[in-house]
Amino acid sequence: MVAGGPATGAAARAPAGRDRRVDLFVLAVEVVLVAGAALVGALLNGRGVRLHADAAPLYATWGPHLGWGTPAAVLLAGAVLWWGPAWATRASWRRLLTAGYLGSVAWTLALALVDGWRRGLIDRLTPQAEYLPEVPKAGSVSRLLAEFTGRILDFQPDSYATHAAGHPPGALLLFVVLDRIGLGGGGPAAFCCVLVGATVAVSVPVTLRALGDEAAARAVVPFLVLFPGAVWVGASADGIFAGVVAAGLALLAVQPLGRTPVRHLAALGGGLLLGSALYLSYGFVLVGLLAATVIALRHAGRVAALAAAALGTAAVVAAFTATGFWWPDGYHLVVQRYYQGWAADRPYTYWLWANLAALILSAGPAVAPALRRATVAAWSHLSGSIMKLLSRPSARRDNNFMINGERGAVVWLPVVALGVVALADLSGLSKAEVERIWVPFAVWLLVAVARLPAADRRWWLAGQAVTALAVNHLVFTSS
Template sequence: MATGELERQRHHPQSRTHLYGRIAITAWALLITGAFVAGDILRRSGLATEDELPPLHAAPRLLTWQIVPAACLGGVAVAMLPPLARRLPWRVLLPVSWAASMVWTVALALSDGPDALHRPLDAPTEYPAGLDAVRADPAEWLRTFTERLGGYTTHVRGHPPLPTLVLWALEETGLRGTGWSSALIVATGTSAVMGIAVTARHVAGEPLARRALPFLVLAPLTLWIATAMDAFFLGVGAWATALTAIAAKRGSLVAAAGAGLLLGTLPYLSYGLLPLFALPLAVVILLRPGRRVLAVLLCCAAVAPLAFSTGGFWWPDGVAATHETYLISRGSAQRSYAYFVIANIAVLGLLVGPATAYALPAVFSQRRPLAWLVGAALLGLLALDVSGVTRGEVERIWVPYAAWVVLASAQHDPPARRFLAAQAGLTLAIQALVHSHW
């Protein structure tokens, strides 16, 4: 770059922002392209296991007219969400955003057919297939969960017992079948747009939270909200962090109790959610709640661990047993660490979209609360990635973290329809070209 151009960049921060954004989005595109090219080479060489379209656990396909309804809805969302985010009262904007996220999620899923919402949960590897073992005696099932782990379905033995117990409890209320299970997952997962926005409002201000909402609704990660149980984890984690922010900002002991109860369940939903605690920790550091709030939060966070330990499930034993079954099973443990430690980041790029990639440099160039939230999510993802436990399938596993990275898109000045259209366009392209198992 010429000396004169460097001088102009030095004196015009906005120009530097655009330059860094262009560099980031170029790197985003190259990383994703490289991951798919390298994945195809590995697959053809017989070095990539299971996956037809690495780094995604998916297969290539082509949808045509089936994607048209979702495409029309995406166009309406790109046009309408920015003015709604600016003008609606906050208490109205939140449920409207939730509804928009649900409709967009369901419309995308239905392009795969009328049974697309519950079909993933009908697979013999999923949680519902393992409910028979719980129905006879839930207390006995929990007490012997670790020692009988090898006999359960893939997703049951790959997680702590709470996700299975949640679906069992849903059945006990009379809402039986995978249709109701998928409804719970979609409703909880899409509600995360509200939880994340509430957190952003308390930590970084309402204008930023309003700018973020359209991007949260249209983020490509929406494709994996219907219907992977990880979307349920996303919702629980988002509301745990949101209640932490409310408690810290307003001194609410009720919110602190709710936050603690939800935070305590996270390690019992998925072992991979432990790094997600970086987000409520960032909120606590930024907002500095009082001692009473912290005391209530910590005491309530101990409820779930005490309940499960009393019931006979010892969390460290569960981790060890799950790791053992992971190592001896065929599948993800055999995938290349060297490939996926990089390719996972490319999949993260798909989850958050080009608008987020463009905005990230601007987020970290400023010492603002937004950088804390995005940075905490990225720190958690880095820990999971380097650990080598998540070798592939991160398009669903990383959803509880990736949604927080999308907050970076709030850096775009509204209405930012160009970037919103890019997000929706990428989402539609993935749905049309990729057949996911979830």
């Protein structure tokens, strides 16, 4: 026996043990935050404070129930828990992505069907405040875009309903196009949300693998399949939004195709998708921070990829502007519209922290402990780099945000996504309903789970599944 061997092993196990205890402490904080938000929300509702959320911090109504989707969701969760983590490490890449996508579709549909075929899917996008009632009034595409800003403010004869007015015209235009190609009505719209939203189970791991971390990409797939936010992906337009943003970022991450003139075609496509995302939600201007992070994490062709992406985004902006919609005008008008409605009543001091509780229920309990690990790694790297730079000004900078000799996508993407969420929260333009609105950001927070110990991931995955099942069976969520 080598002298000091057991002591060395014990020393190595000690930090791991401390990290697990800290993970459990963070989990306890999450539980207290969610319980506190629910208790305070109930008290405020009882006192007549206009939270406009019966099951605060969720925009939902209380109503324990079962449905046709219950056994399917339970069985699917059990199968992913039993086989998913191990199978994800050894399956071929193509089979893994295919299974991830199909599993995500199945999970989302099963959760939706807990509420029933009509209430859970077909009728989700048909209420007066939603997009579909506005589709017959849209007229031609050119007319829709030219007249859009004039119909944003409320209390006018031709004002748009809440969801159509609260987003740029691309969101409504999407459902208009579906209607024009023969896929009108609640059913096709709901299935479009599910099918496009589930693509995040492909786009996120593709991004991580393209940025050099296939192990992390594989580890994240089961968590993307059992994503609690699937409760809101099926069916709301934010599922489509999440799919578009994730696909755009994945295309930015794809490395150049040889040395042909079209080697940055993927980055151009990413720019087109992210430019389109700007016209789905005003909040997606913050996606620019994630896009910049992805490009910085590439190991080659950063400048050319940035130029191609910028070109694609500029082309989309130019197209919408030429047809009559000027994005800054829409944004300023939608802020006014926001305070013409429930936002004027909802107290900022409650939702500032209750939003985070809603995010926990959407992203899942595994995210905060994983984010804590990612944030610690990012801070350690930054402080070390600063000290090195101060002590050796001529030293070369670390390449690709490397952390401990490994590519840092699994650290920087969730940390930047956390910063994006913080900015959105502080803005006061996301008071309530963030469990749905922040789904496009939550899937990138989920990347951090790859930093959790492999031996613990099945337990954290179980927590994700239980959270989704509990939410879906205790309340009736709203779009």
